[in-house]
Amino acid sequence: MSRPLPQKRATVHDIAAAVGMSRGTVSRVLNGGYVSAEARAAIEAAMTDLGYVPNNAARALKMRRSQAVAFVAHEPHSLFLDDPNIGSIMLGANAALSLADHQMVSLVVESARDNERVARYLSGGFVDGAIVVSARTNDPIIKVISDLALPAAFIGHPPDLAQHIPFVGIDNVGSAVAITEHLVSTGRRRIGMIAAALDRDSGIDRLNGFRDALGPLFDEELIADVPHYDYGSGVKGMRDLLEREPGIDGVFAASDAIAAGALEALREAGRSVPGDVGLVGFDDSTWAVRCQPQLTTVHQPAKELGSCAAQVVLRQLSGETVETTRQLLPTPLVLRDSA
Amino acid sequence: MSRPLPQKRATVHDIAAAVGMSRGTVSRVLNGGYVSAEARAAIEAAMTDLGYVPNNAARALKMRRSQAVAFVAHEPHSLFLDDPNIGSIMLGANAALSLADHQMVSLVVESARDNERVARYLSGGFVDGAIVVSARTNDPIIKVISDLALPAAFIGHPPDLAQHIPFVGIDNVGSAVAITEHLVSTGRRRIGMIAAALDRDSGIDRLNGFRDALGPLFDEELIADVPHYDYGSGVKGMRDLLEREPGIDGVFAASDAIAAGALEALREAGRSVPGDVGLVGFDDSTWAVRCQPQLTTVHQPAKELGSCAAQVVLRQLSGETVETTRQLLPTPLVLRDSA
DNA sequence: TACGGATGTGTGAACGTGCACACAGTAGGA
DNA sequence: TCCTACTGTGTGCACGTTCACACATCCGTA
Secondary structure, eight states, rough: OOOOOOEEEEEHHHHHHTTTTOHHHHHHHHHHHOOOOHHHHHHHHHHHHOOOOOHHHHHHHSSSSSSEEEEEEEEEHHHHHTHHHHHHHHHHHHHHHHHOOOOEEEEOOSHHHHHHHHHHHTTTTSEEEEEEOOOOOOOOOHHHHHTTTOEEEEEOOTTTTOTTTTEEEEEEEEEHHHHHHHHHTTTSSSSEEEEOOOTTTTHHHHHHHHHHGGGOOGGGGGGGEESSSSHHHHHHHHHHHHHHHOOEEEESSSSSSHHHHHHHHHHTTTTTTTTTOEEEESSSOOHHHHHSSSEEEEOOHHHHHHHHHHHHHHHTTTOOOOOOOOOEEEOOEOOOOOO | OOOOOOOOOOOOOHHHHHHHHHHHHHHHHHHOOOOOOOHHHHHHHHHHHTTOOOOOHHHHHSSSOOSEEEEEEEEEHHHHOOOOOHHHHHHHHHHHHHHOOOOOEEEEEEEEHHHHHHHHHHTTSSSEEEEESSOOOHHHHHHHHHHHOOEEEEEOOTTTTTTTTOOEEEEEHHHHEEEEEEHHHTTSSSEEEEEEOTSHHHHHHHHHHHHHGGGGGGGGGGGESOOOOHHHHHHHHHHHHHHHHHTEEEESSHHHHHHHHHHHHHHHTTTTTOOOOEEESSOHHHHHHHSOOOOOOOOHHHHHHHHHHHHHHHHHTTTOOOOEEEEOOOEEEEEEEEO
């Protein structure tokens, strides 16, 4: 079980000794300060010569900063496969952190074991802050962040038990209202919804927005309830709706993937889109432009969500007090061919 | 620019002082050793009381081990969006590392800036090893890993300049041969290929396998060369092939996404699949079962690639010398409806 | 000449941890 | 009685870094 120690690497002492100076001067070359041109040149030469790389662990220990920010993704299994947004959120966050010369490290939480280990990791000083995507309510990670006052930002699921932790998201209710009103404005009257993930607030909010926007046109019978935001759920949900109400002329799918599945079911049933049925999605993911016809949908600013959350964490790191604890990003409607 | 130091946290000293014992005893309850039952109880009580969490940075500095392994993903923009495999590879790696109580940290490389920062990160002692996905030939990260003798494993793209670094992948040539032979066995004679990513070895190998398998049936005219493994490339490539050879009756698409695009182009052109044209893909991704008809394809063992690479790194970490430096995982054919 | 400031360099301490070692007490066997 | 083995605890040092401080030198000016 005992492991061999890794290869010994050059330290500030080694290069100081190599050029006959003290470690202080070497440190000054690295971090700024008064150093003569000759000394600097000699030290830099020795550094490349001995292949010196500063030890992050030692630096983090002394400085109490690691220049790293965690990106914690929950249940990525479904996220990676069904929701193309998680990748864009990551890239947005990475870009923003990169500009501030911070390293983004993504941590995947799939099991209880992962959860505990990630919580330990977050509290151990390897990261200065965290961006947390779609955590569940009673997540131990929320507790750790709250207890340690770790600079953090949540995306996609506000942490109800720790109201002081900043949150960045979209207005699911408002977006659902807007896209539903679009359906109505195109003359549809028997409008249904394929509602998904009603155990998450994103799913609930989209359904609520749909109900609000429809008002008297709303019919409980025209809600198909499916578990996930994926293609298969879309196929099933649409078949369900068609069976219940053959005269349906408008459908709001809770995601683009669902809409793509619905499109397939409509094709099976011989219905044309947008001729017979107007169909709208949610996300503006790659699904939206792959479909035939292309989807009218709600643009989800995934990249911006990521970079915005990163900014929030970086601001906390630089000592600013973050005032706006809940921030909602705009979600423009994207009008294409499906409705 | 100067930042406030994070909140002071309890250390071994603090809890030792709290119970009137020495730090050594505290260390022993953490890491094992002779401790009396009363002492252990008192110390554990003080730990939860003061909210003690061990400092990873200090531990890593002292132990020269961080219990963390990096997962480096290159150009994730295209990977996350077009290739659903990267997510599965990550999850496979995470599961294997998790079992060995190691933390997987994913690092995204998108820009030259990222590249440099990640290289620094890898060499700084925050991770004990690295899993690298699809690195390019002259990648500075390869150099760092090689120079520091960092335990590592490559996936998807063997590091040509550092032959001693272990590699886990699939036999692209053999897989392409197998799936092409399947096409031939179903009676197709005018068989084309939509070849993609011919700047990567995966793309080149798949084309070579196709050529080898076809033998005298091979026709250079029936190769459509597209840049990426994505849907749009598939549409374009298939239109191209149809224009060049209207009598084409078999197509090998270099990926499932490409095959899905090809399916769309074939539908446009009024060709039925598999009636008029036999179509096969590569990857066995979610695309394969979404298509109508479902795709016959090559199963890419994404999860296994990840876990296998993780095992290789873990073995190096435990001091074993890794003998098999190049390891290819089996890629069974998945026969569905498209050919 | 003396003095203050700017420039350049060395030294000691500290960050929080784990481990080797030292030490004390007890028990058992020669 | 002494020696050894085992249990339990305390102490010093090292990991590699940064920073405050001390010290040294040089220059310009009063």
